[in-house]
Amino acid sequence: MDDKAGLAIALEEARQSYAEGGIPIGAALIDSTGKLLGRGHNMRVQLGSAIHHGETSALFNSGRLPARAYKGATMYTTLSPCDMCTGACLLYGIARVVIGENKNFLGGEAYLKQRGVEVTVVNDPECTALMDKFIAEKPDLWNEDIGV
Amino acid sequence: MDDKAGLAIALEEARQSYAEGGIPIGAALIDSTGKLLGRGHNMRVQLGSAIHHGETSALFNSGRLPARAYKGATMYTTLSPCDMCTGACLLYGIARVVIGENKNFLGGEAYLKQRGVEVTVVNDPECTALMDKFIAEKPDLWNEDIGV
Ligand SMILES: [Ca+2]
Ligand SMILES: [Ca+2]
Ligand SMILES: [Zn+2]
Ligand SMILES: [Zn+2]
Numbered sequence: 001m002d003d004k005a006g007l008a009i010a011l012e013e014a015r016q017s018y019a020e021g022g023i024p025i026g027a028a029l030i031d032s033t034g035k036l037l038g039r040g041h042n043m044r045v046q047l048g049s050a051i052h053h054g055e056t057s058a059l060f061n062s063g064r065l066p067a068r069a070y071k072g073a074t075m076y077t078t079l080s081p082c083d084m085c086t087g088a089c090l091l092y093g094i095a096r097v098v099i100g101e102n103k104n105f106l107g108g109e110a111y112l113k114q115r116g117v118e119v120t121v122v123n124d125p126e127c128t129a130l131m132d133k134f135i136a137e138k139p140d141l142w143n144e145d146i147g148v
Numbered sequence: 149m150d151d152k153a154g155l156a157i158a159l160e161e162a163r164q165s166y167a168e169g170g171i172p173i174g175a176a177l178i179d180s181t182g183k184l185l186g187r188g189h190n191m192r193v194q195l196g197s198a199i200h201h202g203e204t205s206a207l208f209n210s211g212r213l214p215a216r217a218y219k220g221a222t223m224y225t226t227l228s229p230c231d232m233c234t235g236a237c238l239l240y241g242i243a244r245v246v247i248g249e250n251k252n253f254l255g256g257e258a259y260l261k262q263r264g265v266e267v268t269v270v271n272d273p274e275c276t277a278l279m280d281k282f283i284a285e286k287p288d289l290w291n292e293d294i295g296v
Contacts, residue, residue, distance in 0.1 A: 088199065
């Protein structure tokens with residue numbers, strides 16, 4: 001699976017969340033062989049959860065895995081990962097993080113790089129447009145999600 | 149609520165997890181007024197979850213809160229927080245982290261301090277004994293939980 005395909009799944013998840021009245025941030029975790037381990041989206045609204053961000057939902061939906069399953073894996077996410085999701089990627093030794101956009105939010109990219117994770121920012125206009133729209137519509141919900 | 153009481157709740161949660169056949173790590177999130185916001189324990193076994201550590205479970209059980217609710221809050225945890233839980237504390241601007249023990253695992257304490265969080269390690273023998281026992285009984289489960 002190439003990066004275009006991985007990010008497309010993350011964006012599909014983000015759009016699904018938007019359709020559910022939730023926060024439109026999605027992610028997909030792909031292993032070193034290109035297999036999808038799990039995909040997910042922010043579930044703050046849908047589950048009343050403070051811990052189901054896009055990336056953590058993808059990890060949750062990947063189920064219980066031994067550490068070796070994550071080796072060389074890539075986390076695709078529509079938006080730059082917050083401190084919690086940055087930490088989740090570090091915990092599981094995820095090798096690469098591919099980010100749709102970081103205009104609407106700049107998360108732990110520097111820290112990921114410092115810790116040896118390969119970080120790519122795609123600057124995808126569809127990702128940016130989706131978050132632009134959501135933040136304009138529901139600024140308080142957005143602030144709640146990022147602890148602001 | 150003083151630190152002794154806060155850590156006692158976290159240890160109660162850890163013991164509950166052990167009784168459920170799970171990983172015995174617990175946490176409690178207390179706000180600046182001493183009120184309990186939420187308590188929880190590792191749910192890897194109970195929920196099949198890669199994201200419900202002790203601290204993240206306490207956050208999950210605290211429900212959806214505005215950022216100001218976490219201001220000046222303390223996270224009590226029986227074991228030094230991993231990268232994910234360290235990140236979760238940072239995301240929500242938690243002011244203090246009080247840790248039962250860090251003999252069995254040394255997590256993101258230095259990073260928390262670097263980011264301005266007050267970190268206290270209690271070195272509680274009951275916390276240490278509980279993790280000693282669990283790690284001896286189920287080393288593979290322990291490794292899975294910390295991505296090793
Ligand atoms: Ca998110
Ligand atoms: Ca834990
Ligand atoms: Zn996040
Ligand atoms: Zn943790």
